[in-house]
Amino acid sequence: MARAATTSDAFNAIAEPQRRDILVLLRTGERPVTDVAQVLGMSQSQASKHLRVLREVGLVRVRGAGKQRLYGLDARGLRPVHEWTGGFERFWNERFDRLDAYVQDLEQARQEE
């Protein structure tokens, strides 16, 4: 089995830095593909492909505006990610005091030998 599809999930979709950049850019408002590509310094086809992935996961919405297609943010899919990581909030503080203490104990024990 290979790695899960990037379109399987918001977790997979945002694993790619360029897609994260796109999402951040879209916070400023809707943009056509060309804009995204130019602002973020990627090729048009790359931008289009990344936007497709984001669309398939539902992080982005499109609407036609004349010749253009305007991509807009739909951040709701990021909420589960935020909440999942939030479940570790107390561990990245508290829990680590113990590990640090443990390491200090080790070093102290070593010195006392």
Place this chain on the structure above:
Amino acid sequence: MARAATTSDAFNAIAEPQRRDILVLLRTGERPVTDVAQVLGMSQSQASKHLRVLREVGLVRVRGAGKQRLYGLDARGLRPVHEWTGGFERFWNERFDRLDAYVQDLEQARQEE
């Protein structure tokens, strides 16, 4: 170029559901590989491989305890993910009232034709 390595980043590491399960499990305390494998219903070698990835990204720490190796959580690497997604917090509420409104406008316009 292929997809970024799972070990490049916490974002990539947690794209895999089984690795997320492992992290959740480790919130209950340190565990040897066998435990992880058994509790989560995966093979020992799979558990070991996933733990390796998590270790390389720094989300997990190991310490030898006799024959066993105890894996413990180091959640600090999840903080950036939490904070990045947090940057979209107001968009998954507010911003969408507008889009919904936009869609309603469309439908209303259609009925008035």
Place this chain on the structure above:
DNA sequence: TGATCATATTCCGATATAGGAAAACGTCAA
């Protein structure tokens, strides 16, 4: 209809996975 702009898709290559099976390694105890 035909030209043109904006975007999407298809080919292609190189790479990196996840999982299963089997084999290698490390550590302890007798």
Place this chain on the structure above:
DNA sequence: TTGACGTTTTCCTATATCGGAATATGATCA
């Protein structure tokens, strides 16, 4: 040292990427 246990590491296969280049599709306007 030998054995047994716990864990990690190869091989292997199937699959899915990301990126560039080129091509195809779509929409608008004259």
